[in-house]
Amino acid sequence: MTALAEVNYFEPWWVQIIKSLVIFAVVFAILPVLIVYERKLLGRFQARYGPNRVGPFGLLQPVAEIVKFAMKEPFRTTTSIGFLFRLAPVISIITAVAALALIPWGDVQHIFGQRVGLYGIDVSIGPLYVFALGGISFYGIMLGGWASGSKYSFLGAMRGAAQLISYEVSQSLSIVGVIITAQTLSLTGIVHAQEDLWYFIPQFAGFIVFLVASFAETNRAPFDLIEADTELVGGYFTEYAGTPFVAYLFAEYANMIVVSGIAATIFLGGWLLPFGIHPPGWVDPFVVLAKILLVFSFFVWVRATLPRLRYDQLMSLGWKILLPLATLNLLVTAIVVAS
């Protein structure tokens, strides 16, 4: 019997458990800081400070907010469907966290005589796994919007479904160029293939398409029609309060880390540094983190700049511009690689 996907693991089971716990803990420690960082950076782009009252430099702002959310009364509308209403945020956060496993934070290291890969798992279907989980994460949004039993939530969820499906096509196609250049689907393999040249230079069109599609995939401005607070109150999470709302919020930011991580891995050379600098292995996670922060800052920069697109503009951008561009990029890459 052949396995559907080859999984390269050589660590004993207890190392795998420790790895998953460490990745989970580190990312969930970063998430609140990332939220403050976004708000502060957004403030700077708009010539103001952002949160700076709670704790030093406002760093305790998320603690205060999480305490506030946790104290809120659990609430749901009478028209909502209880089981699905509770399940939806859980789906969202599980898919977001599961996708984190794929981001390579560094190369294989020797720690206490063990060979440990600084990533959750290295599967031979790399990006497909991420896109599959991204596909499942629709259910979190769809079920959340539908089970709320409210018009605004439902509208937001409908928009979300249409938007995510149309942009997932371009997002997937945009990295096929990289995959056929690197001749591998493994994310660590793709990083190793970038030793000479990071892929955002030869695959610039793919990089741009991937970034734009990522904005839509993570429901970020200018594609945040799903939330669209001016017209839909809050989109699919209008009826959510308290901890389920926090789950949605964290899922959104975890998704942004995943997408930034994938962009950093596939296009920006993962843990590699330019100019042939080869630092010791323990630096790798920090390099990846710096690159993720760079992509994340770009997300915030765009959010501070661009107004929200109209729905038809969103669709025509996705299908009429991004998809042909991604296909063209793929064709040209295929011809260059084959010849």
Place this chain on the structure above:
Amino acid sequence: MTPYDVSDDVIEVVRSPSPSPVAGAYRAFGETLRGLKTTFMRIPEGPVTIQYPEEKTPVYPRFRGRHKLHRFEDTGLEKCVGCSLCAAACPADCIRVVAAENTPENRVSAGERYAAVYEINLSRCIFCGYCEVACPFDAITMGHDYEMSDYTRSDLIFTKEMLLAEAIERTPLRREGE
């Protein structure tokens, strides 16, 4: 036959010509980059926020803030003679003056009478400055204080002692030409 008679006064909507593909691409991409540059240039400029409780907006010299009552600097007597002209001038009717006679044993003001009670209800005051204009002895002037919030309405009725006292914290004043 159509249910609506489209008469001549229906105006055709005139739209600007749709851009060519190149112009459209420029508009979408070039203008996006221009917008990104605009927001990025805000970072080196730094925030324009005034961190209010720590950092206060300086006021102009003629700013009309909370009132002050004055004494003569040499004798220490109150300038107010309890004439109630300020109360008469007040459009919000927030000043209450009860006058009493000065006696040789108890000399409070320089004139014949003095204000035994002088209250300004700051929750009613509209800071128009008419009291200052009406006062024949410059006994009441508008100060520069603008932080007067309090927990109860009765705390906002300022008595004569409170109005005569120096403000605890001075409001920053704008320099000449600032």
